[in-house]
Amino acid sequence: MKIAYYPGCTMKTKAANLELAAVEALNVLGVEFTELERWNCCGAVFSLAEDDLIHHVAPVRNLIRAQQEGCETVVTICSQCYNTLARANLLVRGDEEKLDTINRFMDEEPDYDGGIEVVHYLTLLRDQVGWDALKEKVVQPLDGLKVAPFYGCTLLRPDEVSIDPLNEGILEDFLCALGAEVVPFSAATECCGSYQMLAHPEEGMQRAAKVIGSANRAGAEALVLSCPLCEYNLGSRQPEVVAMGEDLEEVPTLYFTQLLGIALGLESDLCRLDLAGRAARDLLTEKNFVAAATV
């Protein structure tokens, strides 16, 4: 199975702290992959209207790029890219007429044949590496770190693209393999406010407050994220969110891939802890997972 890695726009700019450790971790774990030579924005959200085919062109074009490179699988790290690519793939696989229209619209490209599988990074780790093998590669177990795993929306919904359709706890299993202590919390699969943080900031921050409050009450030391939009709402905007709630306390946010990088002992510049908040860096040094000098 030849695997293509689709990065997406945010990974190459504002979410280097989500990407770099994840890519190096695949090398350490012995998973062969190639980054797509050419790719474009996936569109960020899946268009839901029956007559809106134009917005499926961007994700399908990326699948054509993977097909051109002889790959069978596309892996993504960003949750929204995963959701958009996987749903567009299912749409055209299930509707010959729409696939034909999109193919004819992109007449400068080879036709997409629907043969690509879109998987999320966590699914790839579970199925290609396995949690036991991952655990064996851990050199810095995250012992005593109480983490709240936050899935958000796009990894789980709708059902046909869920990375955890039977609610088995794929993110929890991943964090346990790294040695962390998973703290269940009720808002793990709720909406963080999404793009409404831009259109309606007050309402967006109220959503984020509910997630942070839930993590507080569960006793989480850190909130683990998989999506740059969740990170913006729950991490970058957290000081504003915490200021609006009476009982809220700041909780450090980290990407799941940063914790993977630390546990595998990757170079600190790959984990990009400099892009995490001060509270997250202090937590990791306090726990002796990273040296203070490296952050």
Next chain:
Amino acid sequence: MEGEPISTPKPVHVPKTIDPVRKRALEKISELSGENVWECMQCGTCSAVCPMVESMGFTTRQGIHYLQFGMVEKVIDARIGEYCASCHSCQVRCPRGIEVPKVFEAVRLLTLRQNEDFIKLNELADETIVGAPQIAMVSAFRKLTA
């Protein structure tokens, strides 16, 4: 992990006594969404799980009820489509299998296709433009601008 391909649109039920203008509005929602709002049995589960329902003029359940009679303008005025975050919490819990976000995307598009935007780039704060990740900007403008 990917599942089964998406099913084809469901046939729409239009009550025989409905006003012709509202009948056309209901048919338009059905055409855009591929969903039959008359499948809804008004259980209110969608409203119970909606993260933005407190900001809407009335609940998503009420929104679907108005749409069943083609009263689209009521739902537009309640800003349900504008506030929907497309989180799909309602869809995965709907006991009737209605893809509710598609219905409210259809409502949203009725406004957007009149060339009216719900968000304007020139009104965003500078720190938002600088700080927000690309997927925040792209998704907001994809969902909320014409």
